[in-house]
Amino acid sequence: MVSIKKIATDIGVSAATVSNALTGKGRVSEEMTARIRSRAQELGYRPNNLARALKTGxxxxxxxxxxxxxxxxxxxxxxxxxxxxxxxxxxxxxxxxxxxxxxxxxxxxxxxxxxxxxxxxxxxxxxxxxxxxxxxxxxxxxxxxxxxxxxDHAGGGALIARHISDIGHRNVVILGGDPVSEVQQDRISGMQSAMRQEIRSSVLWGDAGVAEVAERVRAGATAVLTTSDLLALRVHSELTRAQFSVPRRVSLTGFDNMSLASVMHPTLTTVAQxxxxxxxxxxxxxxxxxxxxxxxxxxxxxxxxxxxxxxxxxxxx
Structure with missing residues (x-):
């Protein structure tokens, strides 16, 4: 079994430095930590958790x-x-x-x-x-x-709102999945805070909100901002059934940059954590x-x- 002493000898540092780098303890530079962890991986080092438990509790x-x-x-x-x-x-x-x-x-x-x-x-x-x-x-x-x-969920919402504002939208629907969610509330707060004063916006929630989106588009909304990519996918299906083209008739945004965002048609504008x-x-x-x-x-x-x-x-x- 590869030991901490072997790694220390190879790198030219003390065993205590190697131990601190591998456990995140002490003051070891990022460069040295990266070198130590890289060498440990090359050698196939595995910590002895039983020994550590007996020693440290x-x-x-x-x-x-x-x-x-x-x-x-x-x-x-x-x-x-x-x-x-x-x-x-x-x-x-x-x-x-x-x-x-x-x-x-x-x-x-x-x-x-x-x-x-x-x-x-x-x-x-x-x-x-x-x-x-x-x-x-x-x-x-x-x-x-x-x-x-x-x-920064509020900051992510602000990024989306500024993008929609900058490309000329003035009548916007914001759609959340569940008002109980602090994350979704922060995302919507960020959207609202970053919108220009002349933009008209309304907030919808949940299944009822998804069902209402097409009617809001008929009434003049040109963009739908959602609090998740999964919610955007549901909205896209509703808009397609109502024969509203994305993005020619209505723009659509998501949140989180899940893998589905890059394979949807059209691909989805979103924000990434x-x-x-x-x-x-x-x-x-x-x-x-x-x-x-x-x-x-x-x-x-x-x-x-x-x-x-x-x-x-x-x-x-």
């Missing part, structure tokens, strides 16, 4: 609770968190709360019972989970006072919490990126 395992793994966005987040954890020699146990606040609480308890050192939670809509038994990091949105790290950066920061903050250290980035958001594709264009009417 920690398992090296984190718990992750996701709200609904059938949503294509959440497995991607889980994957990035797993990769970020593995770079620090940590493992992750994943629980799915399956759209239920009660199940979310049960999953949290089960993970604690399994001895995880800390918890990462993407919470159910309208919930703010608490777990005092182990350190807890929440990935949600800025309006959640307990948010640890997240994308930096999921890798969010995951890396979440793991960094949680591991600091586990060590009993404060982290200056707690509660901050990371900017989103506008992705302009073929579903938006200048209005023709």
């Amino acid at each position: 920690q398992t090296g395992i984190l718990g992750l609770v996701m709200p609904d793994l059938t949503n294509p966005l959440f497995p991607r987040i889980a994957q990035m968190l797993s990769i970020a954890a593995e770079r620090r020699g940590l493992g992750i146990l994943i629980g799915d709360s399956r759209g239920s606040a009660d199940e979310q609480n049960e999953v949290l308890k089960r993970l604690v019972d399994r001895g995880v050192d800390g918890l990462l939670v993407v919470p159910q809509k309208g919930t703010s989970p608490e777990m005092n038994a182990v350190p807890l990091a929440i990935i949600n949105t800025a309006s959640d006072p307990r948010n640890t790290v997240s994308a 930096d999921v890798e950066a969010i995951a890396d920061r979440a793991i960094e903050i949680l591991t600091a919490m586990i060590r009993g250290q404060a982290h200056p980035d707690t509660g901050r958001t990371l900017p989103m990126r506008l992705v302009v594709r073929n579903s938006t264009s200048n209005p023709e009417i």
Whole structure:
């Protein structure tokens, strides 16, 4: 088995430096950390979690609770968190709360019972989970006072609204999936705050809102801004049934830049989260919490990126 001492000898540093780089502890430069982790991967190094548990009382395992793994966005987040954890020699146990606040609480308890050192939670809509038994990091949105790290959802909404404004739309429908969701509320707030004063906008929600979109277009709306790519896909189907062409008759936008956004016809204008950066920061903050250290980035958001594709264009009417 490859040891920390072997990696230290190859790199020319102390075993303590290698240990700190692999676990995210201490003050090791990013360049040196990258070199050490690269060499560890080349040699096939695997941490001895049993020895660490006996020495430190920690398992090296984190718990992750996701709200609904059938949503294509959440497995991607889980994957990035797993990769970020593995770079620090940590493992992750994943629980799915399956759209239920009660199940979310049960999953949290089960993970604690399994001895995880800390918890990462993407919470159910309208919930703010608490777990005092182990350190807890929440990935949600800025309006959640307990948010640890997240994308700037309001900023992403503002990017979409400015794009729609800049290409000439003045009558806009904003569509959210569920008003209970803090994330969707922040996205819509961002859209509304960035729209020019002369733009007329209205907000619709849920299934009733999807059903009403075509009528709003008949009444003069030239753009529909949604709070998710999945919702945009549903709207596109409704508009197609009503024989409204996207984007010639009505522009359409999504949110999150899921894989479906690039294969829709037309391809979907949306905004992208930096999921890798969010995951890396979440793991960094949680591991600091586990060590009993404060982290200056707690509660901050990371900017989103506008992705302009073929579903938006200048209005023709």
